[in-house]
Amino acid sequence: MTINRRDLVKIAGAGSVALAAGSSVGPGVSAQEAGTSELIIGKSAEAVGYDPALVTATSSIEFLAVVYERLVTFDEEGQPQPALAESWESPDELTYIFTLRQGVTFHDGKAMTADDVKFTFDRIKDEATASSWATQFAPVDTIESDGDRTVTFQLSSPYGPFLATLSSAYSSIVPMTDEPIDFVRTMVGTGAYQLESATADVETILTRHGSYWEPATPVLDQLTYRILPDEASRLAAVRTGDVHLTTLADPVSVDSAGTSEGVVVLEQETTDYYLHGFNCQRAPFDDKAVRQALSKAIDRQAIVEAVFFGKGHVTGPIVPTLGDWAQPVEQLPNYEVDTEGASALLEEAGQSGLTFRILVGTLYPEFVNIALVVQDQLEAIGVTAELEQVEWGTFIERWLARDFDAFVSFNGSGNDPDRALYPAFYTDASVNAFQFSNEEVDRLLDAGRTTADRATRQATYQQVEVEIADAAPAIFVSTRVAYFATRDNVSGFTPTAAQTWETLKNTSVS
Structure with a gap:
């Protein structure tokens, strides 16, 4: 049996794509009345x-994008631009x-002062914080504030992706306060919108930050998020005008929304x-040959056609949307x-008839x-x-527990x-x-981040791609195409390859 696009539509059935026109979208007025x-x-x-x-x-990062801000942002050409930092200089590769x-x-x-910036990054680096992103700041030796407006980062070695790291959601600037803030349960940022209220699994309301630094921004007074896990309900809500904007994932829903x-x-x-990831510390996927076998058996383009109606591109460890980095x-193994x-590798590994x-x-x-x-292809x-x-x-x-x-x-x-x-x-x-460990991959990744020379980094990362594809800690499938359905009176919402929700501060409703 070969599963194609039509089969997936049948499997999905009414449950995932039915247009539940009468479904409730929660409290408050409709978008048309708002x-x-x-x-x-x-x-x-x-x-x-x-x-x-x-x-x-992602469900958390969508909020961080409009409530918090970073020192640096990147434009569509991949160039760093000022954000909370109006300028910067690097007299050498370490400062x-x-x-x-x-x-x-x-x-x-x-x-906001330099002390807040220092606090933010010291907090990420502090082992007590247990930040998921601490390794991204390992090359940062010290952070020092000088007055209210100057912050100096001293690196232990050159760090090519430093500015890109500072533009990421986890680099959002948080305030240093006398009384500790529970940042898990509340948000206090500098962004265009601030947290007004949140009812778990029902609704979150963000309101305009009245003292926002950018003139005439944000455009709207309020963003109201209604939690609608069912895609059919979200689609029905935007069709009836109960919501202005939503995300879609299933191409069947996308096609329906378009009409x-x-x-x-x-x-x-x-x-x-x-991606389809493996637990490389759990048998049988602690054996590279088994992972390679499954990678060889998968037709990635067939997945793109069946699941995504041909939208998106087959990818290696580096996505083609990053341009010539990929x-x-x-040219990639497996x-x-x-x-x-694939069958021969499994037989040699003693894993013929594998079940997982x-x-x-x-x-x-x-x-x-x-x-x-x-599942179908591995049969x-x-x-x-x-x-x-x-x-x-x-x-x-279970993902966090590696279970x-x-x-x-x-x-x-x-x-x-x-x-x-x-x-x-x-x-x-x-x-x-993945609990993946490979000495050569580690060596190359260290080399890629310890130089600022782009040509050298590009060559290094292309070697990394080959090594990771060969070791196959994951089956890299395809780029993700994001779909949004909006009412036709919404303007200014402009999805980009790396940053989308930030544009809500420029979004309006007519």
């Missing part, structure tokens, strides 16, 4: 904590001196990618479909569909993959290959859920 001061967003999942130093879930923007205040009314009166569908290929997937070779379980979070229908196609080499479908909170808990044989998810690449690879594939790195 007027121009409010944008109502249908959100697929509740945040899993708010702390920038700890979050890994970065930032001058902070004047007139920036936190939501509690406190002026709906008053609805506009936006799509953007992102720097995220889908190399053609045809990418050409070779079922005979794939952990899948049901919040994302495409995860389930990817797992179904993988060709006598491998049985059993799907273990769980709700999203359980998936996150799985394999899993399907997506990963973020940010705007630099170091962000894509180091946290996930360096030995004992903070989000290395």
Whole structure:
């Protein structure tokens, strides 16, 4: 049996794509009644904590994008631009001196100073914080504040992706206060919107930051997020006008939205990618040959066609949306479909007739569909993959505990290959859920981040891609195409490859 796009639509059935036109979208007025001061967003999942130093879930990062800000941002050409830092200089490859923007205040009314910046990054580096992103700041030796507006970072070695690291959501600036703030349960940032209220699994309201530093921003008075895990309900809500904006994942839903009166569908290929990951410390996937065998058996383009209707591109460890950092997937080992070779590797490893379980979070229908196609394709080499479908909170808990044989998810690449690879594939790195360890990969990843020369880094990362693809800690599938359905009276919401939700501060409703 070969699962194709039509089969997946049948499997999904009414449950995932039915247009539940009469479904309730929660408390409050509809988007059509809300007027121009409010944008109502249908959100697929509740945040899993708010702390920038700890979050890994997209459902949390979506809030951080508009409530918090970073020192640096990147434009569509991949060039660093001022954000909370109005300028910076680097007299050598080890010292970065930032001058902070004047007139920036936190939501509690406190002026942002250099002490807040120092506190933010000292906190990430502090082992007591247990930040998921601490390894990204390992090259930072010291952070010193000089007056209110000058911050100096001293590095222990050159760090090529330093500015890209400072632009990431986990680098959001938080306030230093006399009384500790529980950043997991609340948000106090400098962003265009501030947290007004949150009712778990129902609704979160953000309101305008009245002292925001950027003139005439934000445009709206309020963002209201209604938690609607079911994609059919989100689609129905945007079609009826109960919400202004929502995300979609299932291409069937996307097609349906595109034919709906008053609805506009936006799509953007992102720097995220889908993957089927292995637990490299759990038998039989502690054997590289077994992982290689399964990688050889998977037709990635067939997954793109069946699950995503041909949207997106097959990817290696570095996504093609990062431009020339990536190399053609045809040059990567274990990418050409070779079922005979896969079967031979399994036989040599003593794993013919292998059975294992794939952990899948049901919040994302495409995860389930990817797992179904993988399950189907592996039957060709006598491998049985059993799907273990769980709700999203359980998936996150087990992912963090490394309690799985394999899993399907997506990963973020940010705007630099170091962000894509180091946290996930360096030995004992903070989000290395694969528990993967490879001396050559570690050596190359160290080399890639300890020089600022782009040509040298590019050559290094292309070697890293080959090494990771050969070791196969994951089956890298394809880039993630993000889909958004909006009412046609929404303007200014502009998805980008790496940053989307930040544009909500420029979004309006007519």
